Amino acid sequence: MEQNHKNVIVGQSGGPTSVINSSLMGVYKTAKDRGAHTVYGMLHGIQGLLERKVVDLSEQIPDDLALELLKRTPSAFIGSCRYRLPEVELNHPIYDQIFDYLNELEVGYFFYIGGNDSMDTIKKLYDYGQLIGSEIIFMGVPKTIDNDLAVTDHTPGYGSAAKFIGTMTKEVICDALVYDMPIVTIIEIMGRNAGWLTAAAKLAQGEDCNGPDLIYLPEVEFDYEAFEQNVKSLMEKKKAIVIAVSEGIRIKDGRYVCELASSGPEFVDSFGHRSLTGTARFLADQLAMNLCCKTRAIEFSTLQRCASHMVSRVDITEAFQVGGAAVKAAFEGASGQMVILKRVSDQPYICITDTYDVHEIANVEKKVPRHWINDEGNDVEEALINYIKPLIQAELTPTMVDGLPRHLSRTKSLPNQGQKVAANL
Amino acid sequence: MEQNHKNVIVGQSGGPTSVINSSLMGVYKTAKDRGAHTVYGMLHGIQGLLERKVVDLSEQIPDDLALELLKRTPSAFIGSCRYRLPEVELNHPIYDQIFDYLNELEVGYFFYIGGNDSMDTIKKLYDYGQLIGSEIIFMGVPKTIDNDLAVTDHTPGYGSAAKFIGTMTKEVICDALVYDMPIVTIIEIMGRNAGWLTAAAKLAQGEDCNGPDLIYLPEVEFDYEAFEQNVKSLMEKKKAIVIAVSEGIRIKDGRYVCELASSGPEFVDSFGHRSLTGTARFLADQLAMNLCCKTRAIEFSTLQRCASHMVSRVDITEAFQVGGAAVKAAFEGASGQMVILKRVSDQPYICITDTYDVHEIANVEKKVPRHWINDEGNDVEEALINYIKPLIQAELTPTMVDGLPRHLSRTKSLPNQGQKVAANL
Numbered sequence: 001m002e003q004n005h006k007n008v009i010v011g012q013s014g015g016p017t018s019v020i021n022s023s024l025m026g027v028y029k030t031a032k033d034r035g036a037h038t039v040y041g042m043l044h045g046i047q048g049l050l051e052r053k054v055v056d057l058s059e060q061i062p063d064d065l066a067l068e069l070l071k072r073t074p075s076a077f078i079g080s081c082r083y084r085l086p087e088v089e090l091n092h093p094i095y096d097q098i099f100d101y102l103n104e105l106e107v108g109y110f111f112y113i114g115g116n117d118s119m120d121t122i123k124k125l126y127d128y129g130q131l132i133g134s135e136i137i138f139m140g141v142p143k144t145i146d147n148d149l150a151v152t153d154h155t156p157g158y159g160s161a162a163k164f165i166g167t168m169t170k171e172v173i174c175d176a177l178v179y180d181m182p183i184v185t186i187i188e189i190m191g192r193n194a195g196w197l198t199a200a201a202k203l204a205q206g207e208d209c210n211g212p213d214l215i216y217l218p219e220v221e222f223d224y225e226a227f228e229q230n231v232k233s234l235m236e237k238k239k240a241i242v243i244a245v246s247e248g249i250r251i252k253d254g255r256y257v258c259e260l261a262s263s264g265p266e267f268v269d270s271f272g273h274r275s276l277t278g279t280a281r282f283l284a285d286q287l288a289m290n291l292c293c294k295t296r297a298i299e300f301s302t303l304q305r306c307a308s309h310m311v312s313r314v315d316i317t318e319a320f321q322v323g324g325a326a327v328k329a330a331f332e333g334a335s336g337q338m339v340i341l342k343r344v345s346d347q348p349y350i351c352i353t354d355t356y357d358v359h360e361i362a363n364v365e366k367k368v369p370r371h372w373i374n375d376e377g378n379d380v381e382e383a384l385i386n387y388i389k390p391l392i393q394a395e396l397t398p399t400m401v402d403g404l405p406r407h408l409s410r411t412k413s414l415p416n417q418g419q420k421v422a423a424n425l
Numbered sequence: 426m427e428q429n430h431k432n433v434i435v436g437q438s439g440g441p442t443s444v445i446n447s448s449l450m451g452v453y454k455t456a457k458d459r460g461a462h463t464v465y466g467m468l469h470g471i472q473g474l475l476e477r478k479v480v481d482l483s484e485q486i487p488d489d490l491a492l493e494l495l496k497r498t499p500s501a502f503i504g505s506c507r508y509r510l511p512e513v514e515l516n517h518p519i520y521d522q523i524f525d526y527l528n529e530l531e532v533g534y535f536f537y538i539g540g541n542d543s544m545d546t547i548k549k550l551y552d553y554g555q556l557i558g559s560e561i562i563f564m565g566v567p568k569t570i571d572n573d574l575a576v577t578d579h580t581p582g583y584g585s586a587a588k589f590i591g592t593m594t595k596e597v598i599c600d601a602l603v604y605d606m607p608i609v610t611i612i613e614i615m616g617r618n619a620g621w622l623t624a625a626a627k628l629a630q631g632e633d634c635n636g637p638d639l640i641y642l643p644e645v646e647f648d649y650e651a652f653e654q655n656v657k658s659l660m661e662k663k664k665a666i667v668i669a670v671s672e673g674i675r676i677k678d679g680r681y682v683c684e685l686a687s688s689g690p691e692f693v694d695s696f697g698h699r700s701l702t703g704t705a706r707f708l709a710d711q712l713a714m715n716l717c718c719k720t721r722a723i724e725f726s727t728l729q730r731c732a733s734h735m736v737s738r739v740d741i742t743e744a745f746q747v748g749g750a751a752v753k754a755a756f757e758g759a760s761g762q763m764v765i766l767k768r769v770s771d772q773p774y775i776c777i778t779d780t781y782d783v784h785e786i787a788n789v790e791k792k793v794p795r796h797w798i799n800d801e802g803n804d805v806e807e808a809l810i811n812y813i814k815p816l817i818q819a820e821l822t823p824t825m826v827d828g829l830p831r832h833l834s835r836t837k838s839l840p841n842q843g844q845k846v847a848a849n850l
Contacts, residue, residue, distance in 0.1 A: 166828070180469040206827070306596040392829070394828070406633055407595065
């Protein structure tokens with residue numbers, strides 16, 4: 001049997017993005033074009049695989065219209081998970097279960113679209129495969145709005161999130177200028193430990209907009225006193241002040257700013273990540289009390305990762321490319337690798353794909369370099385904006401039906417059909 | 426001097442919308458086309474007028490490109506205010522100041538674009554004009570995302586906000602389905618006393634989306650126990666639950682739900698409106714505690730009134746029309762009126778303009794009729810969706826420059842120039 005006559009399986013993992021489905025398409029179409037027999041999709045990633053929940057993607061994406069809609073559908077089409085595999089050791093029942101099932105499905109190629117936590121899954125599966133002498137190939141496909149994956153120039157998903165953040169920041173600044181009275185608007189942007197997303201608020205600055213007045217990334221320790229002093233000085237010069245803060249900014253003792261507020265019950269996921277929220281609200285309340293001014297807190301929240309009505313065409317194209325490149329490399333024998341993007345030049349923007357050892361990428365967080373943040377730690381440097389700009393270019397118009405964007409939804413009966421398919425094999 | 430050789434002045438008032446600038450254009454272009462000499466813009470509405478801050482709009486909108494950009498610019502281009510005029514009485518210094526200044530500017534026509542609070546301004550100025558025998562004509566131009574103006578079928582600004590809310594709700598629902606675990610997502614939508622905006626979340630429902638599971642409008646008293654029971658029953662049937670709540674829902678004793686949470690300092694505007702926020706967060710925290718499930722709160726917040734990258738073409742067209750209709754009616758002698766929209770038919774959607782006595786509209790809030798909400802008070806009826814649907818149709822593509830929507834910004838030096846112009850007269 002020729003290698004690419006084996007079956008392919010693909011999963012989506014971690015937080016969704018607006019373009020993760022484009023990577024799914026990249027894997028699916030390229031595998032099909034190159035002769036893959038069946039392309040399975042895991043429902044909810046490795047977690048679904050363990051429950052034998054897989055679907056035949058050709059049933060889910062029956063035609064070109066479905067493909068076009070899928071491109072414009074946010075969130076992970078076949079579902080995602082936050083599931084951490086145990087440490088690799090021989091004869092571990094979870095790994096045996098996975099490999100047995102993959103063999104049962106006659107899978108030769110395993111693709112996992114995700115961020116640094118998800119690459120941990122690829123790393124462990126590859127390592128276990130090596131231990132037991134499996135021929136199954138494991139490839140990682142990069143994805144995360146956080147842009148915090150190591151080695152790759154950037155990650156698909158980031159450009160669209162940055163474009164949405166830049167757009168909304170511009171619109172919020174227009175809104176903030178509307179009254180002739182002092183008001184401090186604090187925008188809270190995602191990013192637990194890396195400030196890439198928050199930095200994108202600076203994109204708002206241009207001929208028609210002054211951009212945010214202050215920007216605070218988690219890479220720099222947050223000093224409330226200095227912050228209040230900065231706001232005070234600005235208030236002497238202008239009425240409407242707009243500030244962008246990362247949800248993950250921390251004070252000197254390491255506590256998150258949002259932890260300083262009294263908060264409701266907390267939820268910690270299986271990777272130990274707490275949900276951080278309330279940073280902007282806490283700072284807005286503090287300023288209102290201390291400076292006696294009107295303040296408001298705006299969380300861009302989940303919208304940052306699901307606003308598929310405003311995606312970057314560069315991003316969605318690259319998301320497809322990394323999926324396709326993963327299949328090509330895998331069909332040529334690469335394994336235990338993740339596809340990376342390598343920027344060849346900024347003007348014109350040229351970016352190529354390559355592959356890299358997933359062991360060097362899994363669980364590593366790439367932060368914003370300190371020299372891309374100003375000395376005071378309250379703004380970003382032009383070099384950072386020049387880095388982001390090419391990633392937000394051009395659009396993909398949503399397919400509007402009856403006034404709203406149309407998405408592709410999974411055929412409802414399929415989770416069960418998937419189980420049936422699996423059971424029949 | 427012929428009547429329409431007199432000057433025109435126009436102001437924007439109250440909370441901004443994505444299309445309020447289209448009404449400004451409607452007034453400006455129609456007045457110019459019909460021979461108005463100068464069209465002044467008040468900077469920050471009546472409050473700016475009192476400070477003699479006006480601009481010549483032809484200097485701010487020099488050409489057709491500026492007009493096209495203005496159409497796509499959110500928030501009030503010439504600034505807004507929340508300023509309440511005192512009760513009308515003869516020889517009141519504030520009214521004398523306003524009328525003296527209007528006479529100095531040789532203004533014959535006064536247009537004010539706003540909601541029910543702003544119509545209070547038109548009503549009072551008209552009444553005072555009658556008292557002193559002024560010939561100045563006062564016309565109201567409807568605007569509010571809240572859709573709570575009396576008499577008119579709907580208000581410009583609502584359709585675009587509804588379209589954005591419908592779009593984001595669809596995208597958030599996609600996002601909510603991503604993990605195979607129980608999660609309750611609560612979306613907080615604007616609307617202090619009227620549920621029109623929150624009802625728009627229901628637009629998400631269609632072939633590709635189930636829509637929100639529960640919807641709570643401020644028109645119906647909120648019963649937490651029943652709410653929790655509803656969520657509990659749903660959790661037995663499905664994992665991802667999405668709920669839309671109005672920021673203004675209240676419990677039996679009249680308190681807003683958001684008041685039940687401990688909150689930061691409050692800001693009350695000159696109309697006595699408190700800023701309501703934290704409803705979704707409070708409910709999400711309660712559910713997490715009582716039902717031991719993962720919850721998240723998403724506030725669509727200010728984005729609802731400034732997301733000009735996603736406007737309804739029907740809305741933006743009507744926003745222009747009401748501005749134009751106000752000028753036509755005023756030039757024909759109408760005064761003390763507001764332009765209203767009258768729906769002639771739903772399919773095809775036909776809507777015409779008319780005028781109506783502003784005394785019947787000022788300070789009145791139009792709520793969602795009880796029969797458009799289901800008996801349980803946790804969903805909306807199809808008739809309400811049929812009412813909203815025509816208002817969100819078609820789009821106006823943003824003018825994208827370097828990856829982001831381009832807006833029109835006021836010429837920076839103009840507030841002073843405006844004062845100079847005024848001083849020279």
